[in-house]
Amino acid sequence: MMDLLDSFLVRAALAGVGVALAAAPLGCFVVWRRMAYFGDATAHASILGVALALSFDTSIFAGVLATSLVMATTVSSLSNRGYAMDTLLGVMAHSALAFGLVAVSFLQGVRIDLMAYLFGDILAVGRADLAVIWGGAALVLLLLWARWSALLTATLNPDLAYAAGIDPKREQMVLTVALALVVAVAIKVVGVLLIAALLLIPAATARPFANTPERMALIAAIIGALSALGGLQLAFTFDTPTGPTIVCLAAVLFAASSLGDTLRRAAMRG
C-alpha cells in the first residue's frame, strides 16, 4: 500500500477522487439553493489566502481555509440582508481574485508557481497533501451526513424548517463551512478558477438520473470521481494540464446527460 503511494499518479488519482467525493454532494446543495456564484466568490477569494499563507509562512491549507471562511461568511450574511446579490458577488469574487493576484506578485520567487494555484497541480500532490485532502473531504462528508435532513428541509423552505424546530441560519452556516473546506482541499487539485466547476457540473449532470436528493448526490459523486480519474488519464495521454482536463471531461459528461435527457423527453412526448 505504502509503495503504491510512491507513484505520483496514484497519489493524483486518490487526490482527485477525494475532492470529487466531497465536492459532489455539497455541489448538489449549491445547485439546489442557487448558490453557484457563491461558490465562485469563495473559491476566487482563496488566492488571497495563498498570498497571505506565503507571506506569513504558514500552510497554504490554513491560509486558504481562513480566507474562504471569511469570504463565505461575509457573502452569506450579506445575502440575508437582501442586497442585490449577483452584482455584489461579482464585485467580491473578482476583486478578491485581483487583490490576491496583486498580493502574490509582491512575494519574491512565487510568480512561477502562480499557475499551480490558479489551475491546480494535481501531479505534485504529496503524501501530506493527500492526508489533508482526505481529512478535509471526510470532514465535509461527515458534516453533510450529520445535518442532511435539516439541510434539506432548510433548503426546501426556511419556514418549514422553523416550524420543525430547525434554524435555517445555522444550516446555512454548515454549508458555508463545508464550502470553505472543499475550496481549501480542492485548490491543489483543480486550482481556484475551476473549483466551482467541480461543485456544479457533476451535480447538474446527475440531475436527470435522480428521483431523490440522495440519489442525485450519489450519482454526482460517481460522476465526479469518474471525471477525476478519466481526466487524469486523458491529461497523461495527451499531455494536457490536468485540472482543466478533468473539468473538460465533466463538461462533456454533462452535455451527454443533458442531450440524453432532452431526447428522452422528446421521445416521451412524441
Add this chain to the structure above:
Amino acid sequence: MSLVTLKGLSVRYGGNTVLSDVNLSIEPGEIVTVVGPNGSGKSTLLRSIIGALKPSSGDVSRAPGLRIGYVPQKLHIDPTLPLTVRRFLSLPASVSDARAEDALQQAGTGPLAERQMSDLSGGQFQRVLLARALLNDPQLLILDEATQGLDQPGSAAFYQQIATVRAQLDCAVLMVSHELHVVMAASDRVICLNGHICCEGEPEHVASAPEYRALFGTGTQGALALYRHEHNHSHDHAHNHDHGPGCDHNHGATTKDMAS
C-alpha cells in the same frame, strides 16, 4: 393551558410596523381563522408563531414541547431538486411507509407516494403539504392561505378535508384566509386583522361587527365581499391605529359588494 400565547406582539420590518400590540391565545382543539386584507400582517402573525420571525417587542410563548403542523402559503421547489412525495414526507424526520401512507390517506390524496412533487397538480400538492403537516401528530395545525391557487370547488373540498382531519386528530387549527364564506362558518373564533386585531369573536359576531364591515363590506353578511386593497398607502403608521371602532383607515382601500 393555552397552546400559544402572544402578548403585545409587534413586528417591524425596517421602518414599517406590520403588526402592533397583538394579544392572542390559542386553546387546545379550537379552530381560529384570521381574516384581513393583503398586507394586514396575516402571514407575519403565523410566521411569528412558528418562530421564523423575531418580535420587535412583546412576547410569543408556546406550550413546552408543542407539536406544530405547518402548511405554508406556497412552496417553491427548485426544478434542480428531485423529490418524490414519499421522500418529502420524511423531511425532516424519517417516517415509516405505513405512517406516510396513513397521512396521505388522511389528507385525501390518492396513491402518489412515488410521484415527483413537481408533477403534482395544485390540489394534490396542497394535500401533500397537509399530509406532511399531520405526520408529527400535531396539537396545532397552522395553515397559511393553504388554498391559494385552487379553484372554488377545489378549495371547498380542501377545507372539508381540514374539518375531517380536525375531527380525527382533535387538534387546534389556526388558519389564514381570504375566502371568508368558506372558512368562517367552520371557525370557533374569527380574528379580523389589519396591522392589529380589529375585532374578534364568533363568526356571526365578527361578520356583523362594524370593524369587520369596514374592511370587508356589508352585503350578505360580508360573505361575498370583494376586497380591493390599493397599495398606495405606506405602512409607516404615522397615523397610529388608534382611531376607534370601525377601523376606517382611509387607506385608499375600496370595498365593493359583488352581490349588489
